[in-house]
Amino acid sequence: MGRPLDESDLIGRAQRGDTHAYEELVYAHQGIAFRTAYLIAGNAADAEDAAQDAFVKAWRALGRFREGAPFRPWLLQIVANEARNRRRSAGRRAHLALRAATEQPSGDAAPSPEASLLSAELRDTLLAAVNELPEDQRTVIALRFFAGLSEHEVAEALGLPEGTVKSRSARALERLREPYD
Amino acid sequence: MTELERALVALGRELDIPPEPDLRSRVRERIERRARYRRAAVLALAVLVVAVGIALAVPPARSAILRFFHIGAVTIERVDTLPAARERSLVAGLGSALSLRDAEKSSGVPLVLNRPRPRRFYAQPGLIATVLHYRGKSVLLAEFQGDQMGLTKKFVSPDTSVEPAPIGSFGVWLEGGKHVLIWQGASGEIRQMERRLAGNVLIWAEGDRTYRLEGSLNKSEMLELGRQITR
Numbered sequence: 001m002g003r004p005l006d007e008s009d010l011i012g013r014a015q016r017g018d019t020h021a022y023e024e025l026v027y028a029h030q031g032i033a034f035r036t037a038y039l040i041a042g043n044a045a046d047a048e049d050a051a052q053d054a055f056v057k058a059w060r061a062l063g064r065f066r067e068g069a070p071f072r073p074w075l076l077q078i079v080a081n082e083a084r085n086r087r088r089s090a091g092r093r094a095h096l097a098l099r100a101a102t103e104q105p106s107g108d109a110a111p112s113p114e115a116s117l118l119s120a121e122l123r124d125t126l127l128a129a130v131n132e133l134p135e136d137q138r139t140v141i142a143l144r145f146f147a148g149l150s151e152h153e154v155a156e157a158l159g160l161p162e163g164t165v166k167s168r169s170a171r172a173l174e175r176l177r178e179p180y181d
Numbered sequence: 182m183t184e185l186e187r188a189l190v191a192l193g194r195e196l197d198i199p200p201e202p203d204l205r206s207r208v209r210e211r212i213e214r215r216a217r218y219r220r221a222a223v224l225a226l227a228v229l230v231v232a233v234g235i236a237l238a239v240p241p242a243r244s245a246i247l248r249f250f251h252i253g254a255v256t257i258e259r260v261d262t263l264p265a266a267r268e269r270s271l272v273a274g275l276g277s278a279l280s281l282r283d284a285e286k287s288s289g290v291p292l293v294l295n296r297p298r299p300r301r302f303y304a305q306p307g308l309i310a311t312v313l314h315y316r317g318k319s320v321l322l323a324e325f326q327g328d329q330m331g332l333t334k335k336f337v338s339p340d341t342s343v344e345p346a347p348i349g350s351f352g353v354w355l356e357g358g359k360h361v362l363i364w365q366g367a368s369g370e371i372r373q374m375e376r377r378l379a380g381n382v383l384i385w386a387e388g389d390r391t392y393r394l395e396g397s398l399n400k401s402e403m404l405e406l407g408r409q410i411t412r
Binding site: 019022023026027030031033034035038039044047048055056059061096097098099122123127130145147148159173176177 | 183188193195197199207208212291
């Protein structure tokens with residue numbers, strides 16, 4: 001899945017009502033949108049609904065999108081809001097789990113350097129510690145490391161100052177370091 | 182990146198995250214359905230505006246029409262007896278003052294205001310408001326989007342004049358006499374938030390948004406301010 005060559009052109013066309021251009025934007029960003037929603041909502045059905053609703057709301061709000069601004073963080077803010085609303089209304093915490101089969105996903109010829117860092121025991125311990133984090137810290141860690149967002153994108157998605165994301169991340173890493181060490 | 186951070190990245194790859202669904206067709210279907218609906222709604226509104234415009238020009242018809250009608254999220258109703266109300270601050274019932282960012286987040290309504298922005302904003306679900314200063318007077322600007330928030334304005338004829346105003350897709354100007362404003366939040370059931378006596382008011386609809394300005398400006402001043410807000 002590749003990003004379109006000229007996203008600003010697609011955005012401009014979508015702002016003028018071109019649904020095909022917007023469909024290309026959806027295609028380019030649906031992976032990160034769904035992953036972000038899943039990490040916040042903790043449930044596939046809610047994540048799918050949240051991502052879909054977010055794309056529809058983003059379409060409606062395109063007229064207010066600032067020309068030249070990055071599309072991804074703007075979109076992820078809408079996705080994160082939708083996912084949080086669903087999590088709140090469900091009244092539960094997102095609980096992350098490992099894949100049932102922990103072999104390398106098909107297509108990966110060899111374990112990545114990062115994957116080789118983790119023994120099964122360490123993986124379980126670390127995940128349990130992440131799941132035990134306070135919700136605000138867990139969300140920052142999940143978006144930063146599991147969704148691969150930059151600190152700036154996490155801040156945009158959660159509507160927080162970047163300094164708050166840094167401090168939540170630092171506090172969370174401090175908590176996680178203990179079981180890891 | 183520290184060893185712990187690399188371990189978290191590795192852990193992320195082993196999480197049980199379902200494969201991403203292809204959302205393109207469902208998103209396209211929804212936005213095209215909405216576009217069809219909006220085209221039909223615009224046509225219906227255009228017909229309504231013409232009909233109301235014609236009817237407002239005829240005094241007996243004007244009187245009948247102005248008994249009860251809606252503009253966007255606002256209902257205007259003529260009653261025989263005003264509900265009990267008293268003079269209150271322009272922002273009474275709108276909650277505590279917030280920053281723009283917090284107010285937009287809390288209301289779900291991005292502010293449209295093409296003028297220097299004040300510092301204090303107010304929010305309810307579906308409504309964002311602020312107090313502007315124009316020609317030396319305070320004016321409450323409220324913007325509504327969606328159907329979570331509404332207001333009802335009750336007035337007693339003939340003290341209050343209600344007339345069309347040339348702004349947005351449809352506008353109305355209310356001036357003089359005692360009229361009562363009732364803010365209402367709807368979340369399942371209607372929740373009445375505040376009732377108070379209101380000043381001169383300009384209400385207009387534009388796109389999917391309803392704007393309301395209230396203060397002691399006259400009609401031409403209020404129209405001037407209203408047009409600056411959305412220009």
